[in-house]
Structures are given as structure tokens and as C-alpha cells.
Amino acid sequence: xxxxxxxxxxxxxxxxxxxxxxxxxxxxxxxxxxxxxxxxxxxxxxxxxxxxxxxxxxxxxxxxxxxxxxxxxxxxxxxxxxxxxxxxxxxxxxxxxxxxxxxxxxxxxxxxx
Amino acid sequence: xxxxxxxxxxxxxxxxxxxxxxxxxxxxxxxxxxxxxxxxxxxxxxxxxxxxxxxxxxxxxxxxxxxxxxxxxxxxxxxxxxxxxxxxxxxxxxxxxxxxxxxxxxxxxxxxx
Numbered sequence: 001x002x003x004x005x006x007x008x009x010x011x012x013x014x015x016x017x018x019x020x021x022x023x024x025x026x027x028x029x030x031x032x033x034x035x036x037x038x039x040x041x042x043x044x045x046x047x048x049x050x051x052x053x054x055x056x057x058x059x060x061x062x063x064x065x066x067x068x069x070x071x072x073x074x075x076x077x078x079x080x081x082x083x084x085x086x087x088x089x090x091x092x093x094x095x096x097x098x099x100x101x102x103x104x105x106x107x108x109x110x111x112x113x
Numbered sequence: 114x115x116x117x118x119x120x121x122x123x124x125x126x127x128x129x130x131x132x133x134x135x136x137x138x139x140x141x142x143x144x145x146x147x148x149x150x151x152x153x154x155x156x157x158x159x160x161x162x163x164x165x166x167x168x169x170x171x172x173x174x175x176x177x178x179x180x181x182x183x184x185x186x187x188x189x190x191x192x193x194x195x196x197x198x199x200x201x202x203x204x205x206x207x208x209x210x211x212x213x214x215x216x217x218x219x220x221x222x223x224x225x226x
Contacts, residue, residue, distance in 0.1 A: 017185050022156055022210055025185045043135055045208045047160045049183045070162045072130050072138045072206050093185050095158045095208045097135055 004079065006039035014039075017093065026094040034090075035083040044075040045095045053086030117192065119152035127152075130206065139207040147203075148196040157188040158208040166199030 006014040007026065013036060017025040030036075038059070053066040058080050066086070067073070075094070084090050119127040120139065126149060130138040143149075151172070166179040171193050179199070180186070188207070197203050 018187060020187060022212075023158055023187075025158060045136055045138060045158075047185075047206055047208075070204075072160075072208070074131060074133060074136075091183075093160055095160075095185070097210070099135075099212045 003040040003042075004038060006036070006041070009039040010036045022098055024096040024098065026096065028090065028092050028094065030084050030090045032084050032087050032089070036081050038079055038081045040079040041075050041077060041094065041096065043077050043097045045097075046073050046075050047071070047093045047095070048073075048091075049093065050089055050091040051086075052084065052088055052090040052092075054090060055083045055085050056080045057083075116153040116155075117151060119149070119154070122152040123149045135211055137209045137211065139209065141203065141205050141207065143197050143203045145197050145200050145202070149194050151192055151194045153192040154188050154190060154207065154209065156190050156210045158210075159186050159188050160184070160206045160208070161186075161204075162206065163202055163204040164199075165197065165201055165203040165205075167203060168196045168198050169193045170196075 006028075007016055013028055013030045013034065015027050017027050019025070048067050048069050048071050051066075051068045053064070055062055055064050057063075058078070064085065119141075120129055126141055126143045126147065128140050130140050132138070161180050161182050161184050164179075164181045166177070168175055168177050170176075171191070177198065
């Protein structure tokens, strides 16, 4: 795989919770001011375990997102970097889907169209 | 589909957060003493949003599980009922996988083998 695996690009923030043949579950944890390098997500469901405010950028445009704890969002396959622009830690889980194919409906961050 | 959809069998506890062509995300919420009727889960990832203690039964055997808040567990496709046997609410999300196939590795509850 040539994609930028976030557990390789940003191992300080991303760790593997478990993996099987259908999913890989990642845990993300950072502190205010933290910024990741660019990395790629396959089609995923993100579940927030804290409230947070972040800037997500793809190189061509940026979006700011603010989410409460305990919500789920669809993250269509995309490459981006993320910056914690709030005053709380960011803590969330990603359920990465392994099967080929996917949608971009309702995705949260910037996508490479 | 002939499976026992938990949003149909137990709409008091299960609701749909969102759905697309790859996943359906359910929210589960109950109070101590609550017991569901039998229902079916496809291969899913459960993320706990509260700590809880539950009894899961398949008709042939039962298991008790106790989990903290903020963890992810693989739920291999299975049919069961669940009972809140703790003294806290159960609050969690299910990321149901729509694609065919699946594994039973590391599943949490009782399975029909």
C-alpha cells in the first residue's frame, strides 16, 4: 500500500486498537496545538471520545470542525492533515473499513476530488 | 432481510445515527434492569460511551460482560438478547458493516455455531 498510514506518519497520536479482515480500529489522542503531517484515511467511521475543535486541510483547502463527545461521523476516504485548534485534547476512534469501494456521502473533511 | 433488526425489535433502545452503502451506525441507550428481546447484529464494531455490565444470551448459553467507557470491541455477526445487570445506564454505538462475509475472531458475545 502506498497510502500514508497514520500509524506510520503520526505514531505519537495514532495507535491500533485491533484489526481483523474487515476493519482496523485506530485510537487518536493529542493535545491542544498538536498538528499532524499529511496522512490518508480509507472509508471510516469516526467516534468522538472528547469534544474538540480542529482544522483539517488537504493542501488545496481547509475546513474547521467542532464536535461534541460521543458522536459518530462518516469519513470518506481522503488524505489530509489535522490541527487541534481548540483548548481541549482530541480523543477519538476510527473504524477503518477494509473492503474496496466506498462513498463520499456526508464526509467530514476535505477530499481530493 | 429476515434478520431481527434491533431497531424494529427494540426501538426503545436502538436508533439509527446514519446509514450509507457501507455502514449503518446505531446508538444504544438503556437503564439498569432493561432487557432486550432477541435481535441480530451483522459484523459490527461496538464503541462504548458509558461503562456497563450486561448479560448476553443466545438461548443456548449466556455470558456476562463488563466494559469501561471509550473502548471498541468486535461483535461478529450473531443473534442474542441483552440485559443490563449493572447499576449504570448502557450507552454505546454500533458500526454495522454491510458487505457480505465476515469473521468471528474476538467477538464479544455468544454466537450460533
